[in-house]
Amino acid sequence: MRGAVLVLRAIAAREALRFVRQRERFVAALVRPLVWLLVFAAGFRAALGMSIIPPYQTYVTYETYIIPGLCGMILLFNGMQSSLSLVYDREMGSMRLLLTSPMPRWWLLVCKLIGSTLISILQVYTFLVIAALFGITMPLAGYVAVLPALFLAGLMLGGLGLALSSFIQQLENFAGVMNFVIFPMFFLSSALYPLWRMAESSEILHDICAFNPFTHAVEMIRFALYAQVNFGAMAVTCAAGMVFLALALWGYDPARGMIRRKG
Amino acid sequence: MSGIEARDLSFSYGTKQALSAVSFDVAAGEFCALLGPNGAGKSTLFSLLTRLFTAPQGSIKIAGADLATRPRAALAQMGVVFQQTTLDLDLSVRRNLSYFAALQGIGGKDAARRIDAALDQLNMRERADEKARNLNGGHRRRAEIARALIHDPKVLLLDEPTVGLDVAARQGLVAHVHALAEAGLCVLWATHLTDEVRAEDRLIMLDQGRILKNGMAGDIAAGRPLTQVFLELTGAAQDAGVAL
Structure with a gap:
C-alpha cells in the first residue's frame, strides 16, 4: 500500500514538474477558453438567447452558460495533451522505465491519469478565478462542489487520451487526433449551446450530442457549479471513464503489444 | 540459482x-x-x-x-538499462534516481541511503546534484546503471x-x-x-x-x-x- 502511494506521489510530482517547465502550455491552456469566453461569447450573446433550463433558475448570460463547457474544454485539451506526452514518452523510452516497475501496470497508468487530472483541475480553477475577475461568477458553494465533478470528468477525458496514446504509434499522427477526436467531441456537445437548440436545427445532431460523453461531463460540471448533482450525467461520465480506462489497459497490455516497436 | x-x-x-x-x-x-x-x-x-x-x-x-x-x-x-537514455535531462541525477526508487516502492531515508550506495558503486556521488543534461554520455550511462541498482536487483x-x-x-x-x-x-x-x-x-x-x-x-x-x-x-x- 505504501509503495502504491509512493508511486502515485512520484508520478504526480513528475507531471507537476513537467507542467511547471512548460509554462507556455499553461498559458495556452488558459488563453484558449478565455478567447472563447471574452471574444466568442461576447459576439454571440445577442444571437443565442438562453431559456431557463436546469440548473439555472433565471435567465443567464451566454458567458455564464458556456463557463462549464470551457471548463470541460480545458480538461479535454489537457487529456489529449497528456496523451501526446505519453506518445512522446514512449518514443523517448521513459514510458518503458515506468512500465518495468514492479507495481501493477493498471496502477501505474491510473497514477499517470490522476497526475494529469490534478494539473487540469488547477488550470480550471485558474480559469474560474479569471472569469470571476471579469464578473462571471458562480455560487460560492459551486466552486467547492465542482471539484469532484472536475476530477471525474478529468479522469474520463484523461482515460480517453490514455487509450488513444496506446493506438497512436507515432507522434506525427497526433494531428489526426485533434481533427477527429477533440473538435467533434467539443462542438458536438452542450458546451457552447444547449441541446434543445441543437434539436431545433437537426434531430440527428442532437442525438449525437446526447450520446457524446463530453456532453455529460459538461452537464455534470454545470450542475456541480450550482452545487447540484446531475446523477444521469455523472453515471454516463463514470461509465465512459471506465470504458476508456479498460481500453487503455487493454492497449498497454504486454500480451496485446500495442506498445510494440520492432526490435 | x-x-x-x-x-x-x-x-x-x-x-x-x-x-x-x-x-x-x-x-x-x-x-x-x-x-x-x-x-x-x-x-x-x-x-x-x-x-x-x-x-x-x-x-x-x-x-x-x-x-x-x-x-x-x-x-x-531486475534492473534495466535501455538502449535509449531514459533520464529526465532537466532533473538532477539524484532526483532521477529518487523518482525511480519511488517507482520501486522505495522512499524516505531508505531511498536516500540506497541512492548514495548506488552512486558510490558507479563513482557518481560527486555528480549527484548535477542536472543529467550537463553530464556527458558516459556519465549519463553510469547514472542509469546506478539507477538500475537502487533496489538491489x-x-x-x-x-x-x-x-x-x-x-x-x-x-x-x-x-x-x-x-x-x-x-x-x-x-x-x-x-x-x-x-x-x-x-x-x-x-x-x-x-x-x-x-x-x-x-x-x-x-x-x-x-x-x-x-x-x-x-x-x-x-x-x-x-x-x-x-x-
Missing part, C-alpha cells in the same frame, strides 16, 4: 518471425554478452525479458520468479548501453559492469560490438532470431579473433563484402 532462465521463446511481428525457440540460462555472478548484428532480435528479447511484450510461447524466470505468473516478484529482481539487463559513447567511455562502462558481475550480479549485456566481450565472458550469439552459439567467448573464438568468428557465423562478412 540461475539469474535468468529463458525457455523456448518465440515472438513475431505479424508474419515476420523475430525470435525462434530461444533458450538460455545466465547464472548469478556471470557476465553474459548477447551478441548479434542489427535486427538479430536482441531488442525483442529485451522487451520480452522486461515484460514490455509477453511471449506467446515459452517462459522466462528471473531469479526463480516466473515473469508470466509472478511479474511483480520477477520485475522487482539480482539481475541487470543492459540493451546496447554503449551506443553513442566514445572508446574511453565504452571501456570504462564495460569494466564497471564486469566488476558488478564479479560482485555476484547476473548481467545480460546486449551488444553488436565484439570488442566489448572478454574471453572469460559467457557469450550468446544471436542472428535472425536464433541462437547460433552459446558458451564461453574464449571457447567460441577458439584462438581466432572473435570479430572474424562473428562475421563468419552471421554471414555479415559476405553481406558486407568483407574479406576475412
Whole structure:
C-alpha cells in the first residue's frame, strides 16, 4: 500500500514538474477558453438567447452558460495533451522505465491519469478565478462542489487520451487526433449551446450530442457549479471513464503489444 | 540459482518471425554478452525479458520468479538499462534516481541511503546534484546503471548501453559492469560490438532470431579473433563484402 502511494506521489510530482517547465502550455491552456469566453461569447450573446433550463433558475448570460463547457474544454485539451506526452514518452523510452516497475501496470497508468487530472483541475480553477475577475461568477458553494465533478470528468477525458496514446504509434499522427477526436467531441456537445437548440436545427445532431460523453461531463460540471448533482450525467461520465480506462489497459497490455516497436 | 532462465521463446511481428525457440540460462555472478548484428532480435528479447511484450510461447524466470505468473516478484529482481537514455535531462541525477526508487516502492531515508550506495558503486556521488543534461554520455550511462541498482536487483539487463559513447567511455562502462558481475550480479549485456566481450565472458550469439552459439567467448573464438568468428557465423562478412 505504501509503495502504491509512493508511486502515485512520484508520478504526480513528475507531471507537476513537467507542467511547471512548460509554462507556455499553461498559458495556452488558459488563453484558449478565455478567447472563447471574452471574444466568442461576447459576439454571440445577442444571437443565442438562453431559456431557463436546469440548473439555472433565471435567465443567464451566454458567458455564464458556456463557463462549464470551457471548463470541460480545458480538461479535454489537457487529456489529449497528456496523451501526446505519453506518445512522446514512449518514443523517448521513459514510458518503458515506468512500465518495468514492479507495481501493477493498471496502477501505474491510473497514477499517470490522476497526475494529469490534478494539473487540469488547477488550470480550471485558474480559469474560474479569471472569469470571476471579469464578473462571471458562480455560487460560492459551486466552486467547492465542482471539484469532484472536475476530477471525474478529468479522469474520463484523461482515460480517453490514455487509450488513444496506446493506438497512436507515432507522434506525427497526433494531428489526426485533434481533427477527429477533440473538435467533434467539443462542438458536438452542450458546451457552447444547449441541446434543445441543437434539436431545433437537426434531430440527428442532437442525438449525437446526447450520446457524446463530453456532453455529460459538461452537464455534470454545470450542475456541480450550482452545487447540484446531475446523477444521469455523472453515471454516463463514470461509465465512459471506465470504458476508456479498460481500453487503455487493454492497449498497454504486454500480451496485446500495442506498445510494440520492432526490435 | 540461475539469474535468468529463458525457455523456448518465440515472438513475431505479424508474419515476420523475430525470435525462434530461444533458450538460455545466465547464472548469478556471470557476465553474459548477447551478441548479434542489427535486427538479430536482441531488442525483442529485451522487451520480452522486461515484460514490455509477453511471449506467446515459452517462459522466462528471473531469479526463480516466473515473469508470466509472478511479474511483480520477477520485475522487482531486475534492473534495466535501455538502449535509449531514459533520464529526465532537466532533473538532477539524484532526483532521477529518487523518482525511480519511488517507482520501486522505495522512499524516505531508505531511498536516500540506497541512492548514495548506488552512486558510490558507479563513482557518481560527486555528480549527484548535477542536472543529467550537463553530464556527458558516459556519465549519463553510469547514472542509469546506478539507477538500475537502487533496489538491489539480482539481475541487470543492459540493451546496447554503449551506443553513442566514445572508446574511453565504452571501456570504462564495460569494466564497471564486469566488476558488478564479479560482485555476484547476473548481467545480460546486449551488444553488436565484439570488442566489448572478454574471453572469460559467457557469450550468446544471436542472428535472425536464433541462437547460433552459446558458451564461453574464449571457447567460441577458439584462438581466432572473435570479430572474424562473428562475421563468419552471421554471414555479415559476405553481406558486407568483407574479406576475412
